Amino acid sequence: MLNIVLFGPPGAGKGTQAANLIEKYQLVHLSTGDILRGELAAKSPLGLEAKKFMDKGELVPDEVVIGMIEVKLDQNPAAKGFIFDGFPRTKAQAGALDKLLDKKNKSITIMVALEVEKQELVKRLMGRGKISGRADDQDMNVIENRITVYNRETAPVIDYYNAQKKFQSVDGMGTIEEIFGRLCKTIDKVK
Secondary structure, three states: OEEEEEEOOOOOOHHHHHHHHHHHHOOEEEEHHHHHHHHHHHOOHHHHHHHHHHOOOOOOOHHHHHHHHHHHHHHOOOOOEEEEEOOOOOHHHHHHHHHHHHHOOOOOOEEEEEEOOHHHHHHHHHHHHHHHOOHHHOOHHHHHHHHHHHHHHHOOHHHHHHHOOOEEEEEOOOOHHHHHHHHHHHHHHHO
C-alpha cells in the first residue's frame, strides 16, 4: 500500500499535483481542504464551525479533522493507497494519523514536501482567488497569516517525518509537468 503525505505551504500546488499522483498511482485522495469546503458549501454544523477558523487563516481543530480522515479511510477498504493533501498540519496530527493508521494496519510510506518561494506562493494564491472566488485567496492579510501559520505550526511536521526517514523535499517551482516528474521520481524510489 502506498500512503503519501503531500506537503507544502498554501499555494504550493498540492491540489494540482495530488490529482496527477492519484491518476498515476490509483490512490484515494484525502484532502481536508476539499472535505471542509464541501461542509462549508452544505452549511453543515461542521462547516460553519470550520468557517470561523478558516476565515481567519487559522487551522481547524485536530479532533474534527482526524474524525473526517477516519471516516474516509473506512469508506475505502480496498484502496491501493491514500494521498493525504493538507494533512497532517501539526506534529500532534501526524502522531494521531500514525496511531489511526497503525490501528488499521497501515502506515505512511513517504512525506513529500513541495518547496516554493514565498513571492511565488502569494502570486499563485492571488491568481487562484481571482479564478475561484475564494475569499481566503483574495485577502493579502489572510494570505500572509496562512503562510505565517504554516511556517510556525505546520512546517515542523517535516521534522516528525524526517525522524522516521520518510521525508523528501521536491522543488515546487517550474511547470506542472516538471514538478510532477520530480515527484514521481522521488516516490518511485521508495515504492
